[in-house]
Every structure is written in structure tokens, then in C-alpha cells.
Amino acid sequence: MTRDGAGLPDAAAAPDTPRALDLDKLFAARLHAAKVRPYLATALFALHTVESRSIPTMAVDRHWRCYVSPYFVERTPVEELAGVWVHEVSHLLRDHHGRSDRVARERGLTGPGERLRMNIAADFEINDDVFGDGLVAPEGAVRPTSLGLPEGQLMEDYLRLFSLGPLTRDLAWLDCGSGADGLEREWELGPDGAHGLSAQERDAVRFRVAQGINGRPGSAPRAWQRWAEEAFHPPQAWRELLGAAVRTAAAGSGVGEDYTYGRPSRRSAGLPGVVLPSLRRRPPRVAVVIDTSGSVSDAELGSALLEVTAISRAVGGRRDLVTVLPCDAAARVAHPLCRAEGIPLVGGGGTDLRTGFARALRARPRPDVIVVLTDGQTPWPDSRPPCRTVVGLFPRQPVTGSHDEDDPDYEPDTPPDWARVVTIG
Template identity: 40%
Template structure:
């Protein structure tokens, strides 16, 4: 800590070694922390976004080594998962974000002190991202009176540049990937860090355009346009071959397991894709366990999301299939699916990673919060 606090210095050094022994795949991150001892720091260690660890000398000397080591792992996890940047959309509700971020972090850290927030203490499922926990916390009434980890009301000097932080995160991810023994949440983080997925918005646009291109290749006969061969048989009305604009329908899973925010965001993205291809209308069918009446709207914002019960999209497929060449399905995948491939080209926009769509559907996964990757 400092030359006047040998007990605190020894306690911090011992805690860092303890933490590195318990989670060797995080050792490089633990030793990248820059300790900043000062008397105004909170009783528990607190990290800022520049990888400074604010330590109260007197309080640190009194914390048992295993407990102090656990808090070091806790803060390193916050930093590696970039929770300071991800918190920006929640500036008006910082407490809710702090609880949600703690739930994501502590899910992968066994042996938490009794004061630590976890999915269990919040009554929520394991394995989710902070953005999803933040959504679910809105549904808890009353919310448990739990205090998230202390955040310092100040920042220190920039211990590492943005490039150095990024390189450190990739090095830790490579270590986790090579070992293969880290908890599931860490393995998923490493996979996303080393092999980030393409932005789901770009994938959705590409799949919809592919479906439209396939459907546009279909031609039919129509008497609305005169045939080019009409002059050869003036006494006979001949139909012409036409290539109509493909019909697009949107099937929206409005069961209670899918958030309105996620659906509205995906509808807005889809609206933009279709307008760019010449479509001026959205034909939308909402479905929970029954298909609600179709809505034809000019913009996604006009869709009224009806439903909210259980989930069975099969009635929605039956209602949409006869009228569509391309069917876009917005769902979390927690539904029975049609046994046979529907007639339209199907693009499934899946929220989260807990369920899968059938092989006959082209699928894009939307991470919780709608962020890329």
C-alpha cells in the first residue's frame, strides 16, 4: 500500500496471489491493476475504468485475505467485461445497472461474501448478461434492498491506454480459451472477445435481402399487362409474364418471455431494411398462443403488440404462410415449431442464446440489449 502501511501492503499482495491461484486464467489482469491507496477510498476496494484500484489503507489491513482476494476478482471481472462503457445507456438509473452488473459478475465467482449481489439474491436465473438483468429488475416488485459494490466518486490517472486495455482483454480471453476450464460465463466472454459475431443488424438485412431475391425470381401470368405476343393473335387476349414485388409478413412473438423493447428495436431495423428494398408496408401478425388479427402498417412504430400469455407460434405460421413470400419471425425460440417447412422463405430473429430455430429457417441471433456481438 505505502511505506507507512506494511500490514495493508502485505494483505493486498497476499490477496492478489490468493486470487491468481483461484483463477489463474485472470492472473495477468489481476497484476495489471494499479493500487491507489488513500484515506478517502471506501472501506472495500473499488476500481475505476482506468484500471486503478482505490484502497483504504486502514480498512484493507483488516479484511481477511480470501475476502479481499474475492473483491479483486470481482473488480477485474467488471473491468474485463467493460461494464463502465456498457453502463452509459443507464446513466439515469445507475443503481439498477450496478445491481445488474454485479449479478452478471458474481454469477461466475463462487464464495461471495454475504453482502454481495448475485442472481440468486435477486431471485433471477443464472447465466445472463447485465443488460438482461437490468430488464428483469424492472419486473421485480418490491426490489430487494441490496447495495451493489462500491464505486469511487472519483477517478485516478490513466493506468493503461485504451489500446493496452483491449490487448489485455484479448490476452486474458486467449488464456481462458486455451485452458478450457473456466466457468461457462467466462468461456462465453472469451469466445465473444476472440471471435466476435457480425452485427445482428447487418446479418438480418442480408438474410431478408436474400429471401426477397429468391422470391423475386418467381414469375406468374397476369392479364393486367398486355403480352408482348398480343400482336400475333389480335383476337385473343394473352396474359403477360410478371414478376410481382415479394410479399413480406412479420410474425411477432408477444408472449411474456420476450421484452417489448427488444421487439420494437427489431421491428424498427426490419422496417428500415424493407423500405430500402421498395416495400412501403409492414404486414404484422402478433402471436402468443393464438394469432391475433393481421396489422398492415406504414411504419414499425404503428404496430400494436397484442398478447402476453404463453408461447405457441404455430397458429401464427398458419395465419402468415398463405399471404407471404418471405416471413420474418421475431422470437426467443421458446415455442413449438411447425413440423414441416412453411411455404415462405423464413428468417428467424432469435433473442438470446437459450433456444434454437429449426434447420429450415435462416437465423440471426440478437444478444440481450440488442448490442452487436
């Protein structure tokens, strides 16, 4: 008996007699889901249901349509249906389709097998904390512990921790739709189909859900609270710029080279009986220098920590490759990235980020990319660092007059030409 992403049995043994979708039962389950998870109510009622006999259970597309099997609804108790409603809408709220597309581009993952892995990893991210407190966990729900993996990780982290094999054989059919892994299905209505939400409408739904979570702190799991904090900071253009800088650094000669037997070298074909390793590249190491001087507000420091989380995703979720350096007039302790909210941003004095550059470049191994988050009121190094540099500027109004009481002609330096600069809006 196969199961869907939330762990529910499929309709393999369903009779051939067509049945109408029991909307009363399905909507009663949605109402129950909204009652036990009120902060998700806006998203649950934004989904448009589509009856489908091409799927065994329930699935969503990236346009916020929910495809439902009438046989599945007939056989499943209302309480368990409520759990599936929450599971499916969680894929959309957490942007698993967009994140899967980004991961596929960054890591060169192609084919339906890799998309299945993304679907499984996305289910792990959701199911480790979505059930309980009035929401029934369906029997056999797909959880990371089933593969001996830790809970509390992101989809991108789980993708590095498992591959398809004997332990995932029972999940080979799993299909939560393009809303879970970004791959459009034949049975979906597509971007031009009826009742899909526009990009603006989808953003509005996410914002309303985030408002509900932030308005009642403590009523949602910590993973949802972190999601809500990030939802109030929409994706910035500078993140795409950072991603381009990261990819350029990774493509540079001699950067991140290593050997692996996971994919044998093509030259092995010329040496029968000998398996040669192939050359691979790791994501680049990133040093993040955060301006903690007195001219940077607490709100901007909080925003900087959210950007650090985005940076960790830009390097494929490898937190071990990201180091954070708080810096005002002196560089502080370099913190390896575990969780962004645990990094102390100590400072409050003057500003001289040259010490942060020097400290970052003394690290061993040396970073491949330096990211600086600052208001720009700082002197800059005289020479180009031997690695890519991206500067994220906190916005400032044009200032007249001096910033230095001892020098009335002082004007802060602009970022140097060798740095890629963008404003963090």
C-alpha cells in the first residue's frame, strides 16, 4: 500500500465506479485544520480545489490549486484529511517549488529522480513539527527519523544527507505536485489554467499568514516563527547578485577542487578494471562582515542576520562554509554559522571595516567570497582583496555636512570599484 507525502494510503484499490468528490467532507476537514492552526487559515482558504482521478491522494501546484482524489476523501477520516490540508499548503507557504528550482540550478540536479528527492526532503522539513496540538499525524507519515536523519533541518540540508536507495524504495511513487518540487505534471492546469493565484496574490497570502504568526508569538512552532520573520523581508535583488558572485567564484580556476569516486572519471573507460575519481567543485567559502557600529540600527542588524540565512542558502545550505565577523572599529570573534539567531553582534563604536577585511583574509582556509553588510560610513581597503567581494548597503538619505566634528570637510568614502555593490531595501 503506497502513501502520500503526509503518510496516507493511496487509492490503488479504489473501485472503478466513478464517485463525485465529497466536498462537504473535504471542506469540513479544511475547517478543522483552520480551527487547530488559525494562523494558516488565510492560506488554507486561498487554495482552489480541483477534482482529479489522476492522483492517489492530494497534491498542489505552484499556482495554489489543490488536486484531490474523490476516492481518497471517501476513505480518509476528517481529522487525517485536515493534516493533509496543512501538509500541502505548507509546501506552498515555504516556497518549496521555488527553492527546488534554485537548488536544481545551483547543484546541477536533473531528472525526475532528483525531483523525487526534493519532494521527500521537503516533506521531511514539514512533517517533523507540523503535527500534534490538535492536528492528527497520519499513520506512516514521512519523517526524517525514518532514514535516521536529525529533525529540524531545511529541505536543502536534507538533500545532502540522503540519496535514493533501499530505504526510500517505498517512497518511489510519492507525488505532492509541482508545489512541492517545482516540476510541472501533465495533470496540472498550468499557468494559464483557471483559478490560479497571481504572484501578487500569493505574496499577499504569505504576508497575511506571517502577520498571524507574528501577532500571536508562541502559538506556532519555532520553524514557522522563523519563516514568518523572513516573510516580512521579501527577496532582495542583491541576493541574485550574491548568487552570481558565488557562482563566479566557484567557477574560478583552482577554487573548491576535490576528487570523488561518487561519479567515476570518463577516463576510466580507457583503463579497464581501474576506477578513476572525477574532479568536483565544492561551494565556495563565504566570510560575512557585518557593520555593528553605532550608526547601524538594531532593526538593520536584525535584517543582516536574515541576509546571513539567505547567504547560507546561496551556498547550498552548507553552514560550515559561512563565517560571520561582527566589526565596528575592530573586528570581533569570527563565528561559524550554526543558526543565524545565535550570533552575537557586538559593537556600537566607530567604523573601520578594513579590520574586518584583514581578519577575514587571515582565516585558514581563506574565503572565496567576502560579503560586507554596512551603511557605507567606513574607510575601505586600498587594494582589491584576492577574492570576490559583494557589498550590501543599508539605505541612507543623502547627508549634508560633516560626519566628523574634527574634520568639517570629511565625506565618507564610497565603496571601491572592485566591489559589487547593491542596496539592501
